[in-house]
Amino acid sequence: MEDKTFTISVYSENNVGLLNRISGIFLKRHINILSLNVSESEIENVSRFIIVVNTTEKWVQNIVGQIEKQIEVIKAFYHTDEETIYLENALFKIASSLLFDEKQIQNIIKDSQSTIVTVSRDFFVISKSGRRSEIEELYQKFKPYGIMQFVRSGRISVSKEKMEISSLLETFK
Amino acid sequence: MGTIRISGAEAVIRCLLAEGVDLIYGYPGGAIMPVYDELYKFQDQLHHVLVRHEQGATHAAQGYARATGKVGVAIATSGPGATNLVTGIADAQIDSTPMVCITGQVGRHLLGSDAFQETDIIGISTPVTKWNFQVTEASQIPEIIAKAFYIARSGRPGPVLIDITKNAQFDELDFSYEKCTGIRSYVPVPKLKLDKVAEAAALINSAKKPFIVFGQGIILGQAEAEFKAVLEKSGIPAAWTILGLSALPTDHPLNVGMLGMHGNYAPNLLTNECDVLIAFGMRFDDRVTGKLATYAKQAKVIHFEIDPAEVDKNVKTEVAVLGDVKESLAALLPLLDAKSHDLWHNEFKELAKIEYDTVIKDELNPETPGLSMGETIEMINKHSKGDAIIVSDVGQHQMFACRYAKFNSTKSNITSGGLGTMGFALPAAIGAKMGRPDREVVAIIGDGGFQMTIQELGTIFQTQVPVKIVILNNEFLGMVRQWQELFFDNRYASTKMINPNFTAIAEGYHIKSKKVTNREDLDAAVAEMLASKDSYFLEVMVEKENNVFPMIPTGACVSEIRLS
Numbered sequence: 001m002e003d004k005t006f007t008i009s010v011y012s013e014n015n016v017g018l019l020n021r022i023s024g025i026f027l028k029r030h031i032n033i034l035s036l037n038v039s040e041s042e043i044e045n046v047s048r049f050i051i052v053v054n055t056t057e058k059w060v061q062n063i064v065g066q067i068e069k070q071i072e073v074i075k076a077f078y079h080t081d082e083e084t085i086y087l088e089n090a091l092f093k094i095a096s097s098l099l100f101d102e103k104q105i106q107n108i109i110k111d112s113q114s115t116i117v118t119v120s121r122d123f124f125v126i127s128k129s130g131r132r133s134e135i136e137e138l139y140q141k142f143k144p145y146g147i148m149q150f151v152r153s154g155r156i157s158v159s160k161e162k163m164e165i166s167s168l169l170e171t172f173k
Numbered sequence: 174m175g176t177i178r179i180s181g182a183e184a185v186i187r188c189l190l191a192e193g194v195d196l197i198y199g200y201p202g203g204a205i206m207p208v209y210d211e212l213y214k215f216q217d218q219l220h221h222v223l224v225r226h227e228q229g230a231t232h233a234a235q236g237y238a239r240a241t242g243k244v245g246v247a248i249a250t251s252g253p254g255a256t257n258l259v260t261g262i263a264d265a266q267i268d269s270t271p272m273v274c275i276t277g278q279v280g281r282h283l284l285g286s287d288a289f290q291e292t293d294i295i296g297i298s299t300p301v302t303k304w305n306f307q308v309t310e311a312s313q314i315p316e317i318i319a320k321a322f323y324i325a326r327s328g329r330p331g332p333v334l335i336d337i338t339k340n341a342q343f344d345e346l347d348f349s350y351e352k353c354t355g356i357r358s359y360v361p362v363p364k365l366k367l368d369k370v371a372e373a374a375a376l377i378n379s380a381k382k383p384f385i386v387f388g389q390g391i392i393l394g395q396a397e398a399e400f401k402a403v404l405e406k407s408g409i410p411a412a413w414t415i416l417g418l419s420a421l422p423t424d425h426p427l428n429v430g431m432l433g434m435h436g437n438y439a440p441n442l443l444t445n446e447c448d449v450l451i452a453f454g455m456r457f458d459d460r461v462t463g464k465l466a467t468y469a470k471q472a473k474v475i476h477f478e479i480d481p482a483e484v485d486k487n488v489k490t491e492v493a494v495l496g497d498v499k500e501s502l503a504a505l506l507p508l509l510d511a512k513s514h515d516l517w518h519n520e521f522k523e524l525a526k527i528e529y530d531t532v533i534k535d536e537l538n539p540e541t542p543g544l545s546m547g548e549t550i551e552m553i554n555k556h557s558k559g560d561a562i563i564v565s566d567v568g569q570h571q572m573f574a575c576r577y578a579k580f581n582s583t584k585s586n587i588t589s590g591g592l593g594t595m596g597f598a599l600p601a602a603i604g605a606k607m608g609r610p611d612r613e614v615v616a617i618i619g620d621g622g623f624q625m626t627i628q629e630l631g632t633i634f635q636t637q638v639p640v641k642i643v644i645l646n647n648e649f650l651g652m653v654r655q656w657q658e659l660f661f662d663n664r665y666a667s668t669k670m671i672n673p674n675f676t677a678i679a680e681g682y683h684i685k686s687k688k689v690t691n692r693e694d695l696d697a698a699v700a701e702m703l704a705s706k707d708s709y710f711l712e713v714m715v716e717k718e719n720n721v722f723p724m725i726p727t728g729a730c731v732s733e734i735r736l737s
């Protein structure tokens with residue numbers, strides 16, 4: 001079985017220590033996490049993990065089974081890239097002088113549909129949401145002019161299929 | 174419900190009492206002293222057994238849990254007290270044993286400061302617990318302990334660790350106790366789907382050579398009677414994993430023996446001949462399956478299982494029936510055709526005869542000057558009549574105990590299966606005997622494993638718990654030596670044991686002891702041991718370089734099982 005990129009979504013109680021428990025499942029199997037995003041979900045007190053890994057379908061099934069087995073995990077899913085709508089976000093910090101000295105910079109910003117978050121005397125910050133390849137492309141375009149700082153978020157994604165977490169929690173009541 | 178104003182430490186004790194706990198194993202220390210102070214006050218209701226090492230507390234709690242089906246409880250202080258629990262917790266996790274461990278922790282204001290005897294036991298125990306939690310406020314205690322017991326015993330059981338900071342033990346709370354009956358994110362038992370049961374039944378009824386493999390799930394699910402009914406109606410031969418042992422009486426005509434690396438010849442070979450393989454409450458461990466790529470590939474597999482994560486984990490199933498096995502078996506029974514499968518049984522009998530002639534006969538009637546482990550176990554059978562609880566350690570003697578011991582009733586075989594923890598048996602036997610004082614408990618231990626938890630002889634002496642201890646002494650770490658002989662050209666690296674005078678050590682603890690070197694003394698010695706009202710230590714000198722056969726070498730296919 002060949003390795004593929006999978007997005008694992010986990011809905012869980014918002015408890016201290018659960019991140020450790022979940023990351024341990026990957027550690028035990030020697031699987032590297034490519035990106036990890038944990039935040040509060042649309043349901044109060046329920047967290048959502050979005051974990052991206054590159055592995056075989058057999059392993060991802062096994063991992064999702066082990067994650068879902070954890071007491072505080074409500075539900076875990078996995079999806080291939082084709083089954084999700086996904087994005088990451090990136091911030092580029094660039095010297096303000098370039099905005100005036102290098103005409104091309106403005107074109108790059110317009111063409112890439114990125115937005116300027118802030119402008120100060122010394123630097124400005126551009127935000128770009130998109131797929132990894134689009135962010136990579138933008139990075140390559142800015143690179144020759146000099147990037148003061150670059151940071152990329154983990155992946156966030158929504159599945160094309162329904163994830164019925166709210167109704168799942170309803171059934172418990 | 175009314176509340177009372179009490180300390181966190183007293184709340185811990187009241188929670189345990191509310192959960193029906195009357196016996197706990199532990200070792201005191203600084204960070205758990207408030208709880209021990211309350212134990213002193215409640216000693217007439219809650220009996221605390223002082224072990225000699227915290228690992229012993231966990232194994233004793235495990236032995237208690239495995240013999241009674243109730244939750245075992247172990248308690249320790251922070252730091253080294255807590256880390257010493259880890260081996261037993263890992264053992265309970267892999268063998269699905271219900272256990273609650275309570276550890277003291279430094280005060281909340283000291284957390285993360287590298288205080289004296291501070292360890293991150295939550296971090297350390299996370300991968301080996303079903304659940305764990307750090308309590309930092311007294312008011313959390315009732316709810317968290319209620320959850321701990323609920324989680325430990327429900328669904329697929331397992332160990333839970335609750336770490337309680339010292340301030341939470343000292344501080345007061347308004348106490349009331351309510352048992353936990355559910356947690357919204359946790360489904361302990363998947364809902365049984367009757368269409369899956371029907372699918373399984375149809376497949377079983379159509380099978381020409383069906384074969385049942387069963388594990389501890391039958392025991393944990395208290396489904397022995399339902400299992401036997403299904404077995405007897407369907408006439409299907411059944412083989413057990415070492416944790417499934419004793420769920421079905423040894424002499425049951427449909428019991429075809431033990432699966433796996435040192436299991437019986439017929440069930441291993443015929444795993445790769447059956448057309449439908451029906452698994453109940455077992456997890457296809459590698460010691461059972463050998464090489465997965467060649468495991469039962471010809472068969473359609475039906476898996477009755479409580480833990481969804483086990484389905485298709487190792488072996489791909491045709492039909493998975495998720496749920497409580499007691500309920501699933503009851504639903505399955507009326508759908509099955511009554512059959513006897515005589516021709517198929519004959520195949521098992523023929524192979525069993527080959528195994529008897531080439532392995533078992535010599536093991537039970539050896540011509541070597543030294544005693545054999547098999548004949549010693551057989552002698553215990555003769556005197557116990559199969560009514561004893563046998564607690565085995567890890568190694569060759571464990572395989573002999575599981576292969577040759579006879580069992581009439583369930584929850585009678587207690588051994589460290591998944592983790593293979595040497596040192597398990599002595600403390601586990603203490604727990605088993607305290608849990609079932611009405612039953613004879615015999616610990617069968619090798620000379621290696623015995624010395625890993627030998628200090629628990631002190632617990633036996635102090636509590637006067639009448640366990641019977643049999644040391645099968647071959648002056649080697651026998652299982653490793655066997656592998657060295659077979660796979661490492663007889664290079665016996667660090668497996669030779671120069672042992673102390675074991676009987677003198679036992680006598681030092683005032684435990685009656687005997688050493689048997691000659692075959693003619695064995696019968697009387699075993700009889701004397703089992704007749705003893707007190708604890709008894711019997712050392713049996715066995716042949717030094719005997720091997721356990723049959724054997725499936727690691728990574729080999731089940732049908733490549735060797736008889737010599």
